[in-house]
Amino acid sequence: MSGKKFNIILSLFILVIIGLVVSFLYYNKPHTNIEKSEYDYSLKAEQLIKEYKEQGIEAEKKYAERIIQVKGEIKNISTHKGNSVITLMASDSESSVICHMLPEENAKVLKLKNGQEINVKGKCTGFLLDVIMVRCILVE
Known part of the structure; x- marks a missing residue:
């Protein structure tokens, strides 16, 4: 026994x-190396926000935890814990795309201005009132 x-x-x-x-x-x-990784989807900020608002769960399945490239106009540039945060506006919505930049991008972000159109690549984490992206880089 x-x-x-x-x-x-x-x-x-x-x-x-x-x-x-x-x-x-x-x-x-x-973490995935965003700079060396290919993006899964490339779209405009308006289109991304529209899909999340209209399709909800389907958009979450499609974009969440994926690397996406978003093109949009800068609404605001701020910092959070020493890292830059860029907010891309959608002309037809109150929502926006909030991009938390990698620390290496801070010097590039300082050269940007509100209203400028840019491309950002990063990992989409989902949608609350805005689309949230993390570990983002600027794409030339």
């Missing part, structure tokens, strides 16, 4: 160790 209990305890211990290793590796997985 004690041999059977030992095997069960050993099996559970091994499963816990495997689970911890997989969790650790998944948690520490490196």
Whole structure:
């Protein structure tokens, strides 16, 4: 009987160790290199916002956690925790596309002005009242 209990305890211990290793590796997985990655979709800010508002869940499945390139007019440039944040406006909507830039892009962002049209590539994280993009870079 004690041999059977030992095997069960050993099996559970091994499963816990495997689970911890997989969790650790998944948690520490490196981020996708946005600059070197190809975008999955390229569209205008108005089109992206319109799709999220009209198609909701389908747009979330299509764009969330994907690398997309968005073209739009700068509504606002700000900073958050030392990194630049660019807001792209949609002419026909109160919503916008909020792009959280990578730290390496701060020098380039300083040269931009409100009203200027730009291309931004980054990872879309979803839609609340605005479309949110993270780890963005400017595309020439």
